[in-house]
Amino acid sequence: MKHDTIIVGGGFAGLAAATYLGRARRRVLVLDTGRPRNRFSVASHGFLGQDGRGPMDILGDARNQLGSYPTVEIAHDEAVAAQRLDAGFKVDLANGKRISAPTLILAFGLQDTLPEIPGLSDRWGNSVLHCPYCHGFEFSDRQLGVLYRTEMSIHQAQLITEWGPTTLFLNGHTLAKEHLDALNQRHVRIEADIVAALNGSGTDLSSIALDGGREVAIEALYIAPQSSLSSPLANQLGANITETVMGPVIDTDDTKMTSVPGLFAAGDIARAPHSVSWAVGDGVTAGTAVHRALVFG
Numbered sequence: 001m002k003h004d005t006i007i008v009g010g011g012f013a014g015l016a017a018a019t020y021l022g023r024a025r026r027r028v029l030v031l032d033t034g035r036p037r038n039r040f041s042v043a044s045h046g047f048l049g050q051d052g053r054g055p056m057d058i059l060g061d062a063r064n065q066l067g068s069y070p071t072v073e074i075a076h077d078e079a080v081a082a083q084r085l086d087a088g089f090k091v092d093l094a095n096g097k098r099i100s101a102p103t104l105i106l107a108f109g110l111q112d113t114l115p116e117i118p119g120l121s122d123r124w125g126n127s128v129l130h131c132p133y134c135h136g137f138e139f140s141d142r143q144l145g146v147l148y149r150t151e152m153s154i155h156q157a158q159l160i161t162e163w164g165p166t167t168l169f170l171n172g173h174t175l176a177k178e179h180l181d182a183l184n185q186r187h188v189r190i191e192a193d194i195v196a197a198l199n200g201s202g203t204d205l206s207s208i209a210l211d212g213g214r215e216v217a218i219e220a221l222y223i224a225p226q227s228s229l230s231s232p233l234a235n236q237l238g239a240n241i242t243e244t245v246m247g248p249v250i251d252t253d254d255t256k257m258t259s260v261p262g263l264f265a266a267g268d269i270a271r272a273p274h275s276v277s278w279a280v281g282d283g284v285t286a287g288t289a290v291h292r293a294l295v296f297g
C-alpha cells in the first residue's frame with residue numbers, strides 16, 4: 001500500500017490529523033471536496049489566534065503549511081465508497097480510482113438542511129445563525145429572533161437572551177404552559193404567526209415578515225438546522241452511529257477510533273456539540289492514535 005492512512009475530508013479535523021501524521025513522517029493522502037460546513041460565513045469566531053478570519057482563509061493557510069511535509073498529499077477528489085479488507089481499507093474515488101491503506105480517518109463533516117422560508121438560506125452563517133458562541137457577540141444587544149423547530153428551540157431562545165432582547169417565532173406551533181412560563185421568566189417575547197419571509201439588504205437581516213403582512217424588526221435569527229452525515233462511508237463500513245438532537249454522531253472511543261478496528265472518525269461527525277476548535281482537537285487525537293496504531297499494531 002502506498003499510503004499509511006487515508007483521510008476522507010480536508011476540513012478542520014482532517015487537516016489537523018494530517019498535520020500530526022505528517023510531523024510523524026507518515027504517508028498520508030487527504031481526499032477533499034473543499035466544502036467545509038461553515039463556508040457560508042464571512043468570518044469564523046472563537047478559534048484561538050484566528051478570531052474573525054474567513055474559514056476558507058484559515059483552511060487555505062493550513063493547506064499551504066502542510067505543503068512543507070513531503071509525506072502528505074492533498075487531492076481534490078471525492079471518496080464515494082469504502083470497504084474493509086483483511087488488513088485495512090479500500091476507498092473508491094469519484095474519478096474511478098481505487099486506493100487502499102491500513103488505516104482510515106473519516107473527517108467528512110456534516111451537511112445542513114435549512115427550513116424553506118424565502119430569504120433564509122441566503123443569510124445562513126451571517127445573519128441566520130445556529131451557534132451564539134460562534135456569532136452571537138457580533139449581534140450583542142440587537143433585536144434577536146429564534147425560529148421554533150423542535151423543543152430544543154425553547155432552550156435555545158432562553159439562552160439567546162444572554163446576547164440581547166429575544167423573540168421566539170413559533171411559526172404555527174403551540175407551546176405548553178410550563179414552556180411559556182419558562183420563556184416568560186427569561187423575558188422572551190413570543191410571535192405565534194407563520195413566518196413568511198426574511199427581509200434585509202444583502203446577507204443582513206432587518207425584519208421578519210409574518211403571514212398577514214406584519215413585520216417584526218430582527219437583526220439575527222437563530223435556527224436549529226437538520227444535520228446529516230455528508231457521506232455514506234461510515235454506514236458502508238458498518239461503524240456504529242448514534243442519532244442525537246444535534247444530528248448523527250459516529251461512536252468513537254477516547255482515541256477517536258470507531259466501533260470498526262483501524263477506522264477513526266473526527267470532527268463534527270464524531271461529536272456534539274460542534275466547533276472548529278473541537279474539530280481540530282479531535283483531528284489531533286485521531287492523528288496521534290493512528291500513528292500509534294501503525295507503530296504498535
Ligand SMILES: Cc1cc2nc3c(=O)[nH]c(=O)nc-3n(C[C@H](O)[C@H](O)[C@H](O)COP(=O)(O)OP(=O)(O)OC[C@H]3O[C@@H](n4cnc5c(N)ncnc54)[C@H](O)[C@@H]3O)c2cc1C
Pocket residue numbers: 008009010011012013014031032033034035036037038039040041043044045046047077078079080107108109110112124125130134135230231266267268269274275276277279
Ligand atoms: C454556518 C456555520 C457557521 C459556523 N461558524 C463557526 C464559527 O464561527 N466558529 C466555530 O468554531 N465553528 C463554526 N461552525 C462549526 C464548524 O463549521 C464545524 O464545527 C467545523 O467545520 C467542523 O470541521 P470538520 O473538519 O468536522 O468538517 P468540515 O469543516 O465540514 O470539513 C469536512 C470536509 O470534508 C469534505 N468532504 C465531505 N465529503 C467528502 C467525500 N466524500 N470525499 C472527500 N471529501 C469530502 C468537505 O468538502 C469538507 O471540506 C459553523 C458551522 C456552520 C454551519
